[in-house]
Amino acid sequence: MAELRRILHVEDDPSIQAVTKLALEAVGGYEVLSCSSGAQALEEVEAFAPDFILLDVMMPGMDGPQTLLRLRERIDLERIPVTFMTAKVQPSEIEHLRKLGARDVIVKPFDPMQLAEQIRSIWLSGRY
Amino acid sequence: MESPQQSTTPMPSTAQPRELSRLAALLRYEILDTPEDSAFDDFTALAAQMCDTPIALISLVDDRRQWFKSRVGLDVSETSREISFCTYTIAGDEIFEVPDTLQDPRFCNNPLVLGEPHIRFYAGTPLTSPDGYNLGTLCVIDRQPRRLSPEQRETLERLGRQVIRLFEQHLLAHRHAEQAALQQAILDSASSAVLVTRPDGVVTSVNPTAERLLGYSEQALVGHPLTAALFRPEALQRRALLLSSELQVPVEADFSVLSAPLHRGRRDMSEWRLRHQNGNEVPVLLGVSAIHDEQEHLRGYLVNAYDLAYQEQLQLRLQQIAAQVPGMLFQFHWRADGPACFPYVSEGVEQIYGLSPGQLAGSFAPIVGRVHGPDRSALLISIRKAASELTPWHSEHRVEHPHKGLIWVEARATPLQQADGSVLWHGFVTDITARKAEQLELDKQQEMNRRLLEALSEAVIACDAEGNLTLFNEKAKQWHGADVAPLSPSEWAHHYRLYRADGVTPLEPEEIPLRRALNGEHVIDHEMVLLSNGAPRHVLSNADPLYTSDGQRMGAVVVLHDITERKRIERLQREFISTVSHELRTPLTSITGALALICSNVMGEVPESMHELLEIAQQNSQRLSALIDDLLDMDKLHAGKMRFDMLEQPLQPQLELALRSNGSYAERHGVQLHLGACPPVNVTVDAMRLQQVLSNLLSNAAKFSPAGERVELSAQVSDGRVRVSVRDQGPGISDEFRARVFQKFAQADSSDSRQQGGTGLGLAISKELIEHMGGQIGFESEPSQGACFWFELPIQGQAKESP
Numbered sequence: 001m002a003e004l005r006r007i008l009h010v011e012d013d014p015s016i017q018a019v020t021k022l023a024l025e026a027v028g029g030y031e032v033l034s035c036s037s038g039a040q041a042l043e044e045v046e047a048f049a050p051d052f053i054l055l056d057v058m059m060p061g062m063d064g065p066q067t068l069l070r071l072r073e074r075i076d077l078e079r080i081p082v083t084f085m086t087a088k089v090q091p092s093e094i095e096h097l098r099k100l101g102a103r104d105v106i107v108k109p110f111d112p113m114q115l116a117e118q119i120r121s122i123w124l125s126g127r128y
Numbered sequence: 129m130e131s132p133q134q135s136t137t138p139m140p141s142t143a144q145p146r147e148l149s150r151l152a153a154l155l156r157y158e159i160l161d162t163p164e165d166s167a168f169d170d171f172t173a174l175a176a177q178m179c180d181t182p183i184a185l186i187s188l189v190d191d192r193r194q195w196f197k198s199r200v201g202l203d204v205s206e207t208s209r210e211i212s213f214c215t216y217t218i219a220g221d222e223i224f225e226v227p228d229t230l231q232d233p234r235f236c237n238n239p240l241v242l243g244e245p246h247i248r249f250y251a252g253t254p255l256t257s258p259d260g261y262n263l264g265t266l267c268v269i270d271r272q273p274r275r276l277s278p279e280q281r282e283t284l285e286r287l288g289r290q291v292i293r294l295f296e297q298h299l300l301a302h303r304h305a306e307q308a309a310l311q312q313a314i315l316d317s318a319s320s321a322v323l324v325t326r327p328d329g330v331v332t333s334v335n336p337t338a339e340r341l342l343g344y345s346e347q348a349l350v351g352h353p354l355t356a357a358l359f360r361p362e363a364l365q366r367r368a369l370l371l372s373s374e375l376q377v378p379v380e381a382d383f384s385v386l387s388a389p390l391h392r393g394r395r396d397m398s399e400w401r402l403r404h405q406n407g408n409e410v411p412v413l414l415g416v417s418a419i420h421d422e423q424e425h426l427r428g429y430l431v432n433a434y435d436l437a438y439q440e441q442l443q444l445r446l447q448q449i450a451a452q453v454p455g456m457l458f459q460f461h462w463r464a465d466g467p468a469c470f471p472y473v474s475e476g477v478e479q480i481y482g483l484s485p486g487q488l489a490g491s492f493a494p495i496v497g498r499v500h501g502p503d504r505s506a507l508l509i510s511i512r513k514a515a516s517e518l519t520p521w522h523s524e525h526r527v528e529h530p531h532k533g534l535i536w537v538e539a540r541a542t543p544l545q546q547a548d549g550s551v552l553w554h555g556f557v558t559d560i561t562a563r564k565a566e567q568l569e570l571d572k573q574q575e576m577n578r579r580l581l582e583a584l585s586e587a588v589i590a591c592d593a594e595g596n597l598t599l600f601n602e603k604a605k606q607w608h609g610a611d612v613a614p615l616s617p618s619e620w621a622h623h624y625r626l627y628r629a630d631g632v633t634p635l636e637p638e639e640i641p642l643r644r645a646l647n648g649e650h651v652i653d654h655e656m657v658l659l660s661n662g663a664p665r666h667v668l669s670n671a672d673p674l675y676t677s678d679g680q681r682m683g684a685v686v687v688l689h690d691i692t693e694r695k696r697i698e699r700l701q702r703e704f705i706s707t708v709s710h711e712l713r714t715p716l717t718s719i720t721g722a723l724a725l726i727c728s729n730v731m732g733e734v735p736e737s738m739h740e741l742l743e744i745a746q747q748n749s750q751r752l753s754a755l756i757d758d759l760l761d762m763d764k765l766h767a768g769k770m771r772f773d774m775l776e777q778p779l780q781p782q783l784e785l786a787l788r789s790n791g792s793y794a795e796r797h798g799v800q801l802h803l804g805a806c807p808p809v810n811v812t813v814d815a816m817r818l819q820q821v822l823s824n825l826l827s828n829a830a831k832f833s834p835a836g837e838r839v840e841l842s843a844q845v846s847d848g849r850v851r852v853s854v855r856d857q858g859p860g861i862s863d864e865f866r867a868r869v870f871q872k873f874a875q876a877d878s879s880d881s882r883q884q885g886g887t888g889l890g891l892a893i894s895k896e897l898i899e900h901m902g903g904q905i906g907f908e909s910e911p912s913q914g915a916c917f918w919f920e921l922p923i924q925g926q927a928k929e930s931p
Contacts, residue, residue, distance in 0.1 A: 015718030023721060026730040087713055092771055109713065109753050112721035113728050 002079075004123045006031045008050035010041040010067060011085070012059045019112055020054070028116025038067030045071060050080060052123055054106075057086040057097070068100050077101050081126050083119065085110065150218075151191055153261040157299050160188060160195055165298075168198035171266065171291050176200045178283045179276060181268040183245065186255070186291055187214045188264035201269075202245060211238055217252035218262035223281055225251040228273035248273045251281075253288035258296070266291050321412070321433040324419070327426045329354050329383030341412070341435055343405030354431065355383045358402045367398070386416045387429060399436065411436035450474030455558035456481075460492075460541065462515060463550040468492040471552075480537055480557050482530040500526035500534060515551045518543050524560065536564035587667075587688040590674065593681055595646060607667075607688065609660035629655040630768075631664055645671035645684035655691070666692045698766075706763045709756045716756065720749045758889035761820075762872065765896045772814040772900055776924045779850060780806045782815060783841055786822035793827055798835030801826060804842030809850050810924045817897045821905075824890040825854040825917050832858035832915070845923065849903075853918040861909040869907065870895045894919075 007030050011017045017034045024030045033048045035041040039062055045053075053071065057064035064084055071082065081103035086093070094105045104122045106115070154160070168186055176184035183201035187194045194214050195206040209215055213235070217224040229235040229248050240247050252267030266288040268276075276284065315322050321338030325331050331354050334346040342349075342358065349357060355364060361381065368381040371388055379388045389396045395417070401409040412433040419428045450457045456476030462468040470488045477483050481498045488494055499507055503525040514521035521541045529535050541555020581588050581601040587608075590599035600613040610623040626635040637643060641651040651671035658665045671686035723746040725731055727739075734742060764770035787801050794801045811818075822841075829839040837857040844851050861869060872892045898905045898919045909915035 013714050013718070015715060016721070019718045019721035019725065022725050022731070026725065027728075087710070092773075109717040109720055112724045113730075 002051060004030065004051045004120065006033070006048060006050045006052070007119065008033050008035065008041060008045060008048055008053045010035045010038060010054070010059070010064070011056040012036055013056075016056075020110075020115065023112035023115045024119070027113060028119070030116065030119075038062030038064070038070070041067055042070055042074070045074060052119060053080060053082040054119070055082055055084050055102075057084050065097065065100050068102060072101055077103075078126070081123065083122055150261040150263070153257050153259060154188060154190060154263045157257075157263070157295050158302060159197060159295060159298060160190060162197070164198070167294055168291065169200075171287050171294070172198040172200045175266055175268055175284060175287050178287075179251070179268040179280045181249070181270045183269035185267050185269070186264065187212070187252075187267060188255075189214055189218055194264065197264075207240065211240055213240075213247070213250045214252055214265040214267060217265040217267065218254050221254065221256070221262075223251055223253045223276075223284060224265075225276060225281075227275050231273075245269070246271050251276050251284065253284045255288055255292050255295070257292060263292075263295070321435070323349070323354060323431045323433070325354050325383070325429045325431065327428055329387070329429070331357070332428060338433065341410060341433065342402060348405075353383065355386070359400065360403065363400065386414065386431065387418075390416055390418055390429075402433065411440060446472075447475070450476065453556065455479065455537075455556055457556050458541075458553075460553040460555070461550060462511075462553070463548075476557075480529075480535075480559060481527055482532075498527050498529070500528055502526075514541075515543050518545055518551075521553070521555070524564075532561075535559055535561040537561075585690070587690075588685065589642060589688070590683055590685040591642060591646065592683040593646075595643075598683065599685070604688070607658055607660060607665055607690070609662075624658060624660040627657040627659065627664070629657065629666070631657045631666075641669040641671035642684055642686040645673050645686060646681075648673050648681070651686070658688070663692075665690060666695045702763050702766060705759055709759045709763070713753070713756055716749060716753055720746070720753055723749055755889070758893055761893050762889055762896075765893065765900070770900075772817060774812050774814055774901070776810050776812045777815065779809050779811050779843060779852070779921075782811075782813075782818055783822070783843065783852070786819055786826060787841060789819065790823055790826040790830070794830035794839065797830045797833065799830040799833045800838040801830070802838050802840045804840050806843045807845045807850065809843075809845060811850065811921045812924045813901050813921065817901065821894040821897050821919065822852075822854075824894045825919075828890065828917070829854050829856035829858070829915075832856055834858070848923055849920045850923050851918050851920045853916050855914060855916040857914045860911040860913050860915050861907065862911055866909075870905070891917075 007024055009017065009020055009024070009032055011020065011034065014036070017036070021032045021034050024032045033044060033050065035044055038059060041053075041055075055064045055067060059067075062070070064086075068082055068084075071077075082101065083104045083106055084097050084102050085106045085108055086097075087108045097105050103126060106118060106122075110118070172184040172186055176182070181201075184199070185196050185202060186198040187196055189209060189212065191209070193206050193209050194212040196202070196204075199205070213224075213226065216234075226232050226235060227249060229238065229241040229250065235241050235247075235250075238247070247269050249270035249272060250267060252265035254262040255264045255266060256262050266284065268284065315333070315335040318335055318337055321341040322333075322335040323331055323338050324333040331349045331352055334344070334349050339345055344357075364381040364385055367385045368379045371379040371385060375388060375392050377388070379385060395415070397413055397415050399411065400414055401411055404410050413436055415432040415434075417430045417432075418426060419430055421427050451474070453474065453476065456479065457472075457474040458470055458477070459472040460468065461471050469491060470485075473485045473488050475485065477485055477488065481495055483494050483498065496504060496508070507523055507525050510521060510523050513519075521539070521543060523539045525537060525539070527535050527537050536559070537557050538560045539555060539557040541553040543551045543553045546552050581599070582603075584601065584603060587604035587606075588599060588601045589597065589604050591597050595617075597613040600608075600611060605611045608620075608624045612620050612623055615623075626640060627633055628635060628639075635656060641654050641656075644651050649671075650673075651669060654669045654671075656667060656669060658667050667688040668691050669686050669688050671684060673681055674683045674685055676682045723742060726734060727742050727746055761770070783803055783806055787803050791801055826839065826841065833839055833856045839857075840853075840855045842853050842855075844853075870891050872889060895905045898921075901921065903919050903921040905917070905919040907915055907917045
């Protein structure tokens with residue numbers, strides 16, 4: 001079983017992008033590629049070959065769920081889990097996002113000191 | 129006329145119509161079976177003598193016999209018609225003569241021929257009435273055969289005509305006697321007093337009514353001059369003077385005052401006071417007629433006296449009754465040719481029109497003059513209309529009373545058409561000024577109320593006990609798209625529909641506020657949506673049952689307040705807060721994250737000098753995040769968008785979790801959280817929301833507790849509910865703050881919030897969350913004795929009492 005090393009992060013807000021990248025690289029020691037849109041993510045995903053994809057829900061243009069549907073056509077979601085980040089915390093919405101194929105949902109605002117650990121737990125939860 | 133000798137015909141029949149008329153004529157003379165009368169006997173004696181016969185008879189033939197009114201030379205008074213000779217005589221128009229009975233086959237076997245009186249000769253002349261009926265005969269009879277000479281025949285006929293004249297006189301005398309008796313009977317029984325005088329005024333006859341009225345017997349008055357006996361001289365003189373001037377001839381103060389007008393063609397009725405035998409005066413109305421004979425000679429006077437005492441009594445009684453009636457009674461006479469008058473008005477006319485009855489004697493004008501100018505024409509029109517239609521008349525008009533000023537009166541009367549085409553009214557008039565004033569005041573009040581209702585910016589609707597709409601003001605009409613008050617409830621739906629506050633669920637009929645109020649409920653601030661032609665209108669309805677002063681339910685009223693605009697502003701505010709919060713959250717996430725990373729030294733050691741400032745920045749960014757979270761929660765709660773995933777679960781693990789989650793926060797305040805008793809019960813809650821509430825309560829308690837104290841979390845069961853309490857040792861809740869504890873942005877002291885780091889929304893959100901989960905929230909506190917915040921939830925499943 002592969003190790004969790006590379007994380008693809010899709011987020012339109014540059015500040016969140018930066019903080020998240022820092023939190024995952026500095027705290028978790030992962031390699032992070034930040035994409036500012038769903039379209040960019042679709043372009044980069046094959047070349048980057050991430051182990052884990054972190055996807056913002058609300059984005060201009062192609063939003064998170066739409067990006068997920070497109071990603072699903074190219075990659076094996078069992079092998080590369082996708083997790084959403086969202087401010088919306090309704091359990092029904094979380095359920096909806098899971099049904100689209102997301103492994104989990106991380107609620108914003110996140111604790112940057114714990115984000116790496118959170119992602120690691122999610123990654124491990126898919127291992128049998 | 130057949131000759132008797134030749135005739136063999138049987139006796140004339142008695143059953144023919146002519147015979148019946150003849151019998152009727154005979155009976156009319158009323159002479160049959162009357163006593164002997166010498167006037168008739170003179171004629172029979174004369175006939176016997178002139179014809180030189182021993183027997184002469186006046187014979188009257190009725191249906192079965194001949195009866196002799198007068199007879200000479202015969203003893204029997206009648207014989208059977210079958211054997212009578214006279215039957216043959218009355219069948220013809222001239223003398224019937226039988227010269228020798230034994231030679232005549234009609235009579236040869238007649239018992240009067242064969243026996244007594246042995247008639248051998250008969251001659252009779254018919255007695256013919258002026259109207260042509262032969263009533264009987266004047267006949268002569270001999271015991272020897274013979275013939276009458278022509279002179280004798282003529283004499284017999286002449287005598288016969290005289291006998292008929294005698295019959296006529298007899299009849300006339302009889303009629304006169306009857307007439308006199310009838311007149312006497314009439315006079316005797318007349319209800320008015322009648323006195324008969326000679327032309328010079330001397331009394332000749334007095335009827336019993338006059339005797340009773342005047343106290344004199346007939347004998348006492350007969351032979352005395354009428355005026356001298358019964359009239360007062362002064363009255364006679366006054367009347368004589370008056371008549372002298374009226375008639376332009378001198379009239380003496382005697383009987384002339386009664387007879388003079390008559391001779392000038394006037395039939396006056398005049399009022400007099402006659403002297404009673406006992407000295408009293410008797411009021412009478414006198415009518416005088418002249419009595420003339422057939423030759424138009426004046427034979428005397430008939431004086432009729434009508435007793436007015438009875439009339440005066442009636443008049444008095446009417447006056448007394450009328451005086452008791454408020455207002456005035458009247459009789460009003462309107463002749464076909466125009467003029468109108470009052471035959472009677474009660475004294476009340478003074479009270480109503482300020483006029484005396486005397487002022488109205490001749491004319492209607494004084495009353496019209498008193499009627500308030502602007503009301504006159506309507507009054508006259510209404511009178512004319514009622515007179516022409518003969519319908520009951522009713523009028524309310526104003527009167528310019530000389531003492532009372534302007535008053536309102538009500539008049540009612542019933543018109544009756546008289547034979548001469550005039551109209552007679554009976555009615556009354558009452559003063560309704562007071563009632564009118566009340567009515568006007570009431571009208572004013574009602575008008576005021578109506579204007580008030582129309583001026584309101586609220587819709588006001590009321591109904592009676594049966595649910596019929598009685599009030600539907602202008603705003604109600606606008607909002608419902610029509611005045612539905614006159615329509616049946618089934619038609620209302622054509623104009624508007626009612627929905628619950630969500631704007632989509634139709635309101636059930638029993639949910640309609642007015643209906644609920646009619647059922648006795650007080651409806652307070654019930655929100656609903658009214659959809660007519662246009663945009664939906666959000667309204668708050670307040671409805672109440674209406675009661676009469678004695679507690680009977682008389683209907684219900686609902687007041688609708690339009691909150692559409694308020695709702696719109698609230699929605700805009702919410703949208704604004706929501707948008708702003710969302711927009712704030714993203715940069716805040718970066719700030720918080722960045723600070724957290726810096727403070728954790730992962731980016732390298734932070735110089736000690738910056739450490740404190742970075743701590744401050746980090747804490748405040750966290751506080752800002754919490755505030756935004758709370759604002760968004762509040763928004764969701766208000767918009768009804770917050771979902772609750774209710775699940776039945778044990779309470780205790782939730783309390784334990786809350787204790788763990790908030791432990792580190794409490795420790796930062798130097799406070800220890802402690803879990804006390806917790807019964808093993810299940811509750812149905814959204815666990816995440818329950819944690820939110822517990823966090824709020826525990827963090828509040830920790831914040832307000834002095835360092836070193838402890839906060840106790842515990843639960844107790846009572847009445848099927850479980851109460852979860854958070855007790856602290858802080859300063860407690862001040863009296864001023866108690867009422868606002870659960871309000872948004874409520875903080876005991878505005879300086880507190882910054883110092884204590886709260887958002888001011890926690891308790892308000894907790895209250896909403898607990899209520900959404902079917903519970904209640906509250907607190908108990910004495911200042912400086914700490915506070916105890918609690919919430920209660922229904923126990924689910926098999927509730928177990930505390931061990």
